[in-house]
Amino acid sequence: MGAIRFASSTTFFSADTVPMARTRHSSVFPPDPNRERAVDLALNLAEELFGVGSSGATPAWVRDRIRRYLDVTAKKDGVSIIDVAGRLLENRSAVEDIVASLRVGETRFYRDPSQWQALEENLDKLFPSDMPLSVLSAGCSTGEEAYTIGMLLTAARRRFKVLGVDRSASAIAVAREATYSLDAAKDMPPTWSERFCDEQRGRLRIGMLVRNTVEFEVCDLVKRVPQGPFHLIFFKNVLLYLTEPAGEQAARRLANELAERGILIAAASEVLRLKSMGLVSHRMAHGVTALRRARRHGSSPRT
């Protein structure tokens, strides 16, 4: 399999930009079995080649979007939707087009600055300064979130390790490379890019000081979650990819891997949903809320 191309600030799916409107198919017309088979085939190929698509927990909007792609292409080329799906088997770039149509979001260094600032300010209150910290970036995409944590904790002079996991093997390969476009530095505090990054052949390379603290692993959170206890779990902009039950199961399992005073950090738009799953809010700053596991009577604390 050749290398997947990523845009400068790596573009993946995102909660911010997914249309919520239902398509004609999902609301009015009965499903056409041929069409659904074509969607299944496209999803399987997208998963096989790019690690996005079908994991047995594909939300409706992903299917809707692929269905639309197949319909539009069939109409444009004057062929049937089954023909379009059949062509995908021999045409990797057509599958890449589909995956690109799903990548409507992005990940970047220091995404949501107010969260990072709040974390920096609250860190020593949350965890004594001599406590070594274990951190998980769950759904880390191409690594920007995990390296941002690494930079923040290095700057805070903490002892720590970070594990980044994602279902996409291609994304994890990029994360391990630790090399990004120079543009990526514009989102970081300048002192961090100066201290923690180098320029190599016109690209931004994360320096050894931070790289040595971060590891990556391919892991489908629907199937399993990494074993804690973790003091910090970042679980941001991933729920969107999962059906409601799969998302709820992953969130609960992750929460169970939190250390006693550990917190889970989600996107602001996901906090309510996580609270409805039984997590409790922990206010870190004005407009910045993290989540904690609900205390259970008689449960032994994880440290």
Ligand SMILES: C[S@@+](CC[C@H](N)C(=O)[O-])C[C@H]1O[C@@H](n2cnc3c(N)ncnc32)[C@H](O)[C@@H]1O
């Ligand atoms: C929009 S990115 C979020 C990246 C980062 N957390 C952030 O907020 O910038 C969502 C990531 O979730 C990953 N993902 C989706 N379903 C997953 C699953 N079942 N297990 C692990 N990762 C998954 C995708 O591959 C993608 O890289």
